[in-house]
Amino acid sequence: MLITGAELADGRVRDVRVREGTIAAVDEGLDPVAGERAVDARGRHLLPGAIDVHVHFREPGGSHKETWGTGSRSAAAGGVTTVVDQPNTSPPTVDGAAFDAKESMAAAASYVDYGINGGVTADWDPETLFGRPLFALGEVFLADSTGDMGIDVDLFETALAEAAERDVPVTVHAEDATLFDDAALAGDLGGIGTAATADAWSAYRTAEAEAAAVERAIAAGAESAARVHIAHTSTPEGIDAVADSDATCEVTPHHLFLSRENTQRLGTFGRMNPPLRSEERRSGVFERLRDGDVDIVATDHAPHTVAEKRQPLTDAPSGVPGVETMYPLLLESVRTGELSIERVRDVVATNPASVFGLDRKGRIEEGADADLVLVDLTNPREIEAGALHSRCGWTPFEGWQGVFPELTVVRGEVTYERDPVTGAESFGEPAGKNVRSS
Numbered sequence: 001m002l003i004t005g006a007e008l009a010d011g012r013v014r015d016v017r018v019r020e021g022t023i024a025a026v027d028e029g030l031d032p033v034a035g036e037r038a039v040d041a042r043g044r045h046l047l048p049g050a051i052d053v054h055v056h057f058r059e060p061g062g063s064h065k066e067t068w069g070t071g072s073r074s075a076a077a078g079g080v081t082t083v084v085d086q087p088n089t090s091p092p093t094v095d096g097a098a099f100d101a102k103e104s105m106a107a108a109a110s111y112v113d114y115g116i117n118g119g120v121t122a123d124w125d126p127e128t129l130f131g132r133p134l135f136a137l138g139e140v141f142l143a144d145s146t147g148d149m150g151i152d153v154d155l156f157e158t159a160l161a162e163a164a165e166r167d168v169p170v171t172v173h174a175e176d177a178t179l180f181d182d183a184a185l186a187g188d189l190g191g192i193g194t195a196a197t198a199d200a201w202s203a204y205r206t207a208e209a210e211a212a213a214v215e216r217a218i219a220a221g222a223e224s225a226a227r228v229h230i231a232h233t234s235t236p237e238g239i240d241a242v243a244d245s246d247a248t249c250e251v252t253p254h255h256l257f258l259s260r261e262n263t264q265r266l267g268t269f270g271r272m273n274p275p276l277r278s279e280e281r282r283s284g285v286f287e288r289l290r291d292g293d294v295d296i297v298a299t300d301h302a303p304h305t306v307a308e309k310r311q312p313l314t315d316a317p318s319g320v321p322g323v324e325t326m327y328p329l330l331l332e333s334v335r336t337g338e339l340s341i342e343r344v345r346d347v348v349a350t351n352p353a354s355v356f357g358l359d360r361k362g363r364i365e366e367g368a369d370a371d372l373v374l375v376d377l378t379n380p381r382e383i384e385a386g387a388l389h390s391r392c393g394w395t396p397f398e399g400w401q402g403v404f405p406e407l408t409v410v411r412g413e414v415t416y417e418r419d420p421v422t423g424a425e426s427f428g429e430p431a432g433k434n435v436r437s438s
């Protein structure tokens with residue numbers, strides 16, 4: 001494949017040749033050779049495919065919400081070429097057998113490359129788990145199958161030590177449940193979708209609970225020499241604590257773009273962990289993304305069905321979908337001048353590759369994997385749940401504008417394509433590979 005005349009994130013206009021899954025040349029004046037597909041990319045941007053280090057594709061055990069097939073199609077259509085799945089599936093990914101079961105599902109069905117995180121529960125099995133091509137220990141505070149928080153401190157420290165010994169990063173869900181405000185959930189919360197219902201979750205899971213847990217995770221990581229990555233940091237306080245440490249952090253699109261002001265519209269569909277914060281905190285998080293203190297944007301794509309979400313607050317499960325709308329929303333912020341395109345490239349591709357040691361991913365350079373996304377920054381479109389590919393069938397960003405890919409390439413193969421004129425879409429083959437296997 002030869003992609004000609006594309007603007008890269010750094011402003012250079014280049015031709016990019018792809019051969020055998022790899023970027024073979026980034027140059028000017030390249031001519032197509034016989035049998036090679038040529039893509040005229042003039043006027044468009046060519047970016048590295050996004051690496052979403054935080055998704056929940058729900059298999060095994062939750063295929064009515066999402067599958068490796070539907071989740072990875074949603075990823076490809078949103079310009080995400082690598083995903084990392086978290087361990088709170090059913091059964092949870094806490095031993096070699098559970099890892100192998102998930103791995104075989106992903107290998108058969110995923111349209112994008114993937115990594116698999118292992119979990120830590122009272123009955124996890126480090127010996128068999130670390131014997132597999134493990135991506136990281138994931139969501140350490142949230143790793144059991146019920147979604148309850150709070151493996152105890154001893155187990156957390158054991159997990160950090162085990163991970164440090166094998167140089168496996170640890171992704172920490174940092175919220176301290178002892179600092180939640182139980183009173184916020186007492187009394188009459190009103191019906192589904194009322195303002196009282198919607199906002200109570202944010203009042204309950206306090207910002208202080210996150211800040212305290214981030215501090216503790218950073219300290220424990222330093223103590224054990226483990227590489228700690230804080231998942232879905234939702235407060236300026238949490239991000240600032242990470243910025244002053246050796247740890248890294250990610251933020252989600254929903255914490256960047258939505259606040260408690262949106263909860264009236266979202267109702268229980270806006271329940272997630274950590275919760276939406278005040279508008280002041282949201283804008284503080286966005287500023288830190290813009291100015292460089294945020295390492296990674298990752299989605300915490302956590303699909304649930306509409307019926308599951310349309311329940312009273314204490315019954316509706318936590319989580320929102322997002323893998324397909326992350327790159328489009330960030331690119332829309334580029335289009336409107338709020339973010340630079342290089343910053344967006346860094347937080348979705350360059351930085352996740354370097355933080356998690358994916359040497360072949362996240363950059364458009366000779367010799368790298370040809371994971372590519374072609375976008376037209378002059379052509380945003382409205383986000384509609386009906387046009388997205390997740391099985392869950394809804395999005396918290398209904399009606400927002402997004403810049404979606406025209407072409408998504410995974411290791412040189414066209415995985416997703418959309419005709420910008422007719423809107424016709426096509427997918428390639430489910431040929432995703434585990435990024436930790438050689």
Ligand SMILES: [Zn+2]
Nearest residue numbers: 086139300302
């Ligand atoms: Zn998660």
